[in-house]
Amino acid sequence: MAMKIGILGGGPAGLYFALLMKKADPGHQVRVIERNPPDATFGWGVVFSEETLGALRDADYETYIEITDTFAKWNAIDVRYRDQTIRSRGHAFSGIARKELLRILQQRCRQLGVRLEFEREVADLEPFRDDDLVVAADGVNSLARRLHEPRFEPSLDLHTTKYAWFGADLAVDAFTFIFRDTGHGLFQVHAYPFDAHTSTFIVEAHESTWRRAGLDQMPEEESLRFCEDLFRPELGDHKLLSNRSIWFTFVTLRNRNWHHGKIVLLGDAAHTAHFTIGSGTKLAMEDAISLATAFLRHPAGLEAALTWYELDRQPVVERFQEAARESATYFESVSRYRGFEPIQFAFNLLTRSGRISRLELEKRDPRFVAAVDRRFARTAAGGPGGTAPGATAAGATPGGTAAGAPSAAGSTAPSARAAGGTAAGATAAPLLAPPPLFAPFRLRGLELPNRVVLSPPSEDDAVDGLVGERHEAELAGAVTAGGGLVLTEPVAVSRDGRITPGTPGLYRDDQATAWRQLVEGARAVGAARLGVRLTHAGRRGATRPRRHGVDRPLREGGWPLLAPSALPYLPGGPVPRELTEREMRELREAFAAAAGRAAAAGFDLLALDLAHGYLLGSFLSPLTNRREDGYGGSPDRRVRFPLEVVDAVRSAWPAERPLAVTLQADDCAPGGLGLDHAVTIATALRAHGCDLVEVASGWTIPADRPDYRRFYLVPASDRVRNEAGVATIAGGNLTTADDVSTILAAGRADLCLLDPRLYAGVDQVA
Numbered sequence: 227m228a229m230k231i232g233i234l235g236g237g238p239a240g241l242y243f244a245l246l247m248k249k250a251d252p253g254h255q256v257r258v259i260e261r262n263p264p265d266a267t268f269g270w271g272v273v274f275s276e277e278t279l280g281a282l283r284d285a286d287y288e289t290y291i292e293i294t295d296t297f298a299k300w301n302a303i304d305v306r307y308r309d310q311t312i313r314s315r316g317h318a319f320s321g322i323a324r325k326e327l328l329r330i331l332q333q334r335c336r337q338l339g340v341r342l343e344f345e346r347e348v349a350d351l352e353p354f355r356d357d358d359l360v361v362a363a364d365g366v367n368s369l370a371r372r373l374h375e376p377r378f379e380p381s382l383d384l385h386t387t388k389y390a391w392f393g394a395d396l397a398v399d400a401f402t403f404i405f406r407d408t409g410h411g412l413f414q415v416h417a418y419p420f421d422a423h424t425s426t427f428i429v430e431a432h433e434s435t436w437r438r439a440g441l442d443q444m445p446e447e448e449s450l451r452f453c454e455d456l457f458r459p460e461l462g463d464h465k466l467l468s469n470r471s472i473w474f475t476f477v478t479l480r481n482r483n484w485h486h487g488k489i490v491l492l493g494d495a496a497h498t499a500h501f502t503i504g505s506g507t508k509l510a511m512e513d514a515i516s517l518a519t520a521f522l523r524h525p526a527g528l529e530a531a532l533t534w535y536e537l538d539r540q541p542v543v544e545r546f547q548e549a550a551r552e553s554a555t556y557f558e559s560v561s562r563y564r565g566f567e568p569i570q571f572a573f574n575l576l577t578r579s580g581r582i583s584r585l586e587l588e589k590r591d592p593r594f595v596a597a598v599d600r601r602f603a604r605t606a607a608g609g610p611g612g613t614a615p616g617a618t619a620a621g622a623t624p625g626g627t628a629a630g631a632p633s634a635a636g637s638t639a640p641s642a643r644a645a646g647g648t649a650a651g652a653t654a655a656p657l658l659a660p661p662p663l664f665a666p667f668r669l670r671g672l673e674l675p676n677r678v679v680l681s682p683p684s685e686d687d688a689v690d691g692l693v694g695e696r697h698e699a700e701l702a703g704a705v706t707a708g709g710g711l712v713l714t715e716p717v718a719v720s721r722d723g724r725i726t727p728g729t730p731g732l733y734r735d736d737q738a739t740a741w742r743q744l745v746e747g748a749r750a751v752g753a754a755r756l757g758v759r760l761t762h763a764g765r766r767g768a769t770r771p772r773r774h775g776v777d778r779p780l781r782e783g784g785w786p787l788l789a790p791s792a793l794p795y796l797p798g799g800p801v802p803r804e805l806t807e808r809e810m811r812e813l814r815e816a817f818a819a820a821a822g823r824a825a826a827a828g829f830d831l832l833a834l835d836l837a838h839g840y841l842l843g844s845f846l847s848p849l850t851n852r853r854e855d856g857y858g859g860s861p862d863r864r865v866r867f868p869l870e871v872v873d874a875v876r877s878a879w880p881a882e883r884p885l886a887v888t889l890q891a892d893d894c895a896p897g898g899l900g901l902d903h904a905v906t907i908a909t910a911l912r913a914h915g916c917d918l919v920e921v922a923s924g925w926t927i928p929a930d931r932p933d934y935r936r937f938y939l940v941p942a943s944d945r946v947r948n949e950a951g952v953a954t955i956a957g958g959n960l961t962t963a964d965d966v967s968t969i970l971a972a973g974r975a976d977l978c979l980l981d982p983r984l985y986a987g988v989d990q991v992a
């Protein structure tokens with residue numbers, strides 16, 4: 227059915243939709259209203275990746291041919307950092323001047339009979355009163371969206387950096403990232419060519435850096451000179467070009483609804499994705515394809531077509547926005563990686579958004595990935611740049627890494643920046659190196675054969691805290707599964723610290739003897755090293771075995787619960803008693819005694835549980851610690867008791883064996899612990915002799931809202947590792963060896979937790 231279509235905005239989204247509709251049905255009356263003249267544009271070039279082009283080819287071959295004929299093409303990404311340029315190839319990008327793209331789209335619109343009205347500012351939707359469909363393609367500040375805000379329900383997130391979109395009168399030969407340290411802070415450039423003589427040159431800096439440099443006070447011309455001088459080594463005799471190149475703050479826009487009545491949002495009016503993944507124009511044009519397809523599928527039903535479009539596009543856009551968020555966060559906090567060697571810095575940058583893994587990079591540029599692997603192997607073997615995060619602290623504690631002994635980690639953390647010299651014991655760089663997963667890892671006197679941590683699930687079948695045959699079989703299976711470290715299920719430090727009646731314990735000597743037999747049996751069959759997780763369930767104790775559901779209080783045979791404050795875990799559930807100082811002293815002793823038994827049982831590593839809403843984790847969170855004495859209130863008071871326990875355990879645990887902590891990094895609940903706190907706590911833990919942090923999130927309160935998407939714990943691991951300077955274990959639905967090697971090579975963790983059940987068996991279909 228022929229329609230009257232009014233389009234507000236003649237950017238890529240509006241023009242492309244106009245021509246696709248007119249092409250699909252020449253009977254449609256299609257009109258585009260644009261405030262600017264036809265040849266005006268802000269900004270410079272836009273970049274497309276290979277995948278986008280297939281969709282453009284299928285939608286309209288004529289414009290596809292014209293666009294691709296105009297392309298500047300390149301396949302390399304350069305990362306200029308610390309006076310070195312690292313090049314990675316095989317990426318296949320194409321750039322086009324925005325002005326040229328608009329010219330091609332306008333020309334095709336005219337050819338097909340679309341009415342284009344330029345230099346007409348629209349102030350309300352009156353000009354579209356008689357249209358059957360009104361397309362709001364009017365960009366990020368969309369008038370149409372603002373007029374119907376309660377219907378579209380937009381949300382706007384302002385980013386913390388400032389950027390200016392300059393041009394440069396030289397064609398760089400790669401997608402070029404430049405990082406320049408100044409007395410004011412770090413400045414970055416994202417530059418890419420879009421014709422034979424010109425490049426887009428976006429300069430970005432944290433807002434505080436930008437202010438310190440005085441850019442907030444400088445007129446446009448002066449700020450351009452400032453940037454030219456700053457990037458003189460790269461620009462040489464060339465100049466930066468301005469085209470209303472003023473400083474902006476990027477806004478990520480989302481809309482809960484994309485249509486209301488006959489009005490529909492398209493492109494930047496509906497959503498934005500941070501420019502560092504270069505997807506704005508691609509998304510805008512793909513929206514146009516989807517909306518045009520919606521009318522082919524539902525020619526007579528406006529509401530059905532608009533709903534189809536929304537359902538088709540929203541999930542895709544959300545995925546891009548997620549990747550863009552990761553990418554933006556990376557550039558906002560990139561100074562965290564300043565201590566990395568250039569090759570690792572480049573790998574970290576290329577894998578920042580989670581869309582490209584090590585394996586994908588290897589397909590694109592095997593030489594680059596081989597160099598990444600070689601560096602990792604070299605540092606893991608104790609070569610230059612290989613000091614583990616926290617090695618300083620470990621070295622400072624009794625029995626820490628011996629001076630000159632090879633330390634192990636895949637990268638240099640900021641705390642260890644000075645450690646890049648030739649270490650004693652350095653080995654010659656191998657030509658071939660295994661993927662990072664297979665590199666050994668050393669902490670204090672412990673060496674793990676590889677970087678994978680496995681943790682068998684808990685079956686709640688210990689009898690009076692004693693482990694039996696099932697545990698023996700489980701542990702033997704785990705140590706032969708191929709991981710470097712096996713962590714036990716939670717083991718209680720006292721009888722009333724059990725989670726369920728079936729939780730194993732280390733609060734009696736006979737329990738230690740039983741564990742010893744298991745540890746010896748496991749050692750005889752497998753190379754993996756063994757770590758014990760020590761816990762006290764606190765207010766989440768005395769529950770039924772987990773096969774009957776999580777956190778269901780025991781009907782009978784329960785025991786009194788202890789917690790920092792007398793708050794039940796579940797509404798109406800058993801109320802724990804607030805710990806007295808005497809009970810806290812007893813608990814410190816119980817943890818220390820359990821650590822001594824764990825040492826006697828032969829465990830290689832001890833992991834203390836400061837997470838999951840259990841007793842020590844409950845001290846950390848303001849949601850569960852409401853104490854009014856010296857152990858509650860401010861963050862440094864809330865961490866006091868857990869640190870006292872760490873001290874007690876550290877002195878009972880052999881100095882040459884590493885101490886780990888499972889740390890609550892995020893309560894995933896309003897008013898709860900967040901990542902900033904976690905970094906502060908991890909720094910304190912490191913000073914108290916903790917060598918390794920496993921990050922965890924959620925479970926502090928039952929009403930939390932964790933997001934269990936893939937890699938969900940990796941950002942927390944990254945921050946703790948590279949800001950607190952302590953080695954980390956990252957989990958979070960990591961399912962493949964490639965996930966692990968990518969995270970390790972990028973310096974986001976030192977070890978990775980995999981779920982062994984994901985590897986068990988094979989799908990036999992016949």
Ligand SMILES: Cc1cc2nc3c(=O)[nH]c(=O)nc-3n(C[C@H](O)[C@H](O)[C@H](O)COP(=O)(O)OP(=O)(O)OC[C@H]3O[C@@H](n4cnc5c(N)ncnc54)[C@H](O)[C@@H]3O)c2cc1C
Nearest residue numbers: 235237238239261273348364365493494501506507508510
């Ligand atoms: C620094 C930076 C770098 C970027 N780099 C890239 C990149 O490399 N690759 C990429 O794909 N994308 C990039 N983008 C994003 C890209 O520019 C946008 O996502 C894209 O232009 C969106 O297209 P659109 O048609 O939805 O909106 P726009 O291009 O914003 O078009 C909206 C149009 O509506 C008109 N308009 C608005 N209001 C009115 C009104 N009231 N009356 C009349 N006319 C009106 C405007 O004049 C404009 O022409 C970048 C963005 C920035 C800020």
